[in-house]
Amino acid sequence: LLSLFMFFHFCVKILFENELGVADFHLPNKMCILYVFECDIIAGNGYKRKLVRYRNASSSFQELVLVERTRLSEQYFSAVQKFVVFDLGLSLLPVSGQTEASQLITQIVNGEGRENPFRQRTSSWLLDSMSVALVHQLPGVGRVKALTLMQNFPSIQEIYSASTAELEPIVGQASAQQIHSFFHADHTAGT
Incomplete structure (x- = not known):
């Protein structure tokens, strides 16, 4: 430090x-x-x-x-x-x-006098470019699917917790499986 x-x-x-x-x-x-x-x-x-x-x-x-x-x-x-x-x-x-x-x-x-950009907002997820870009990074998710996911799930935590069956009507079967596999695959190798 x-x-x-x-x-x-x-x-x-x-x-x-x-x-x-x-x-x-x-x-x-x-x-x-x-x-x-x-x-x-x-x-x-x-x-x-x-x-x-x-x-x-x-x-x-x-x-x-x-x-x-x-x-x-x-x-x-x-x-x-x-x-x-x-x-x-x-x-x-x-x-x-x-x-x-x-x-x-x-x-x-x-920037103390300005609004804190990290403060949690109580309203629904803001559809800003950073959030769209983050969800867009998920496998099988383009810009349209990213926007649709954000409208249906108020947080990434909810997307993470969603089952394949819950994701499927929103993004389709293949994308739902890819998203679910991304979040629930074993990422602990090497740690």
Whole structure:
């Protein structure tokens, strides 16, 4: 975290606190951040305990997880992403390293007066380009099917939890099987 603090020194005011709990950062806009290092991902499942403690720490802060996605950690990233987003229900942003993470955190802090883009919305899923692009990455899903899925399932968690029979009337048999297989295939090899 030293390089993160070195960058912050010039951009934002830093207060050091011994009582942060599991979170690595508490931002002034009611957001807390946990940073998962490349070495933790490669070393094994130890980071999972920290993530579970982070999620379970009852907090009025919006929780965000930054994960180092590098050439070395790339093979483990899909399993980490699935665990953080689907199993724990946390927001995840991949970063290439501590420099990018510090720039992102600085942008969040400097954008304090603006709406928090990571705050969970109570209304139905927004049909923005990022959400469409994310669902569009599922196998067998084009732009039209992505929009249709988003209209029928209010979250990715619901798409993940849906059975093939529930997906089939919306995207067809072949796509339903591909989506279900994508989410439920064994992605734990190598972790």
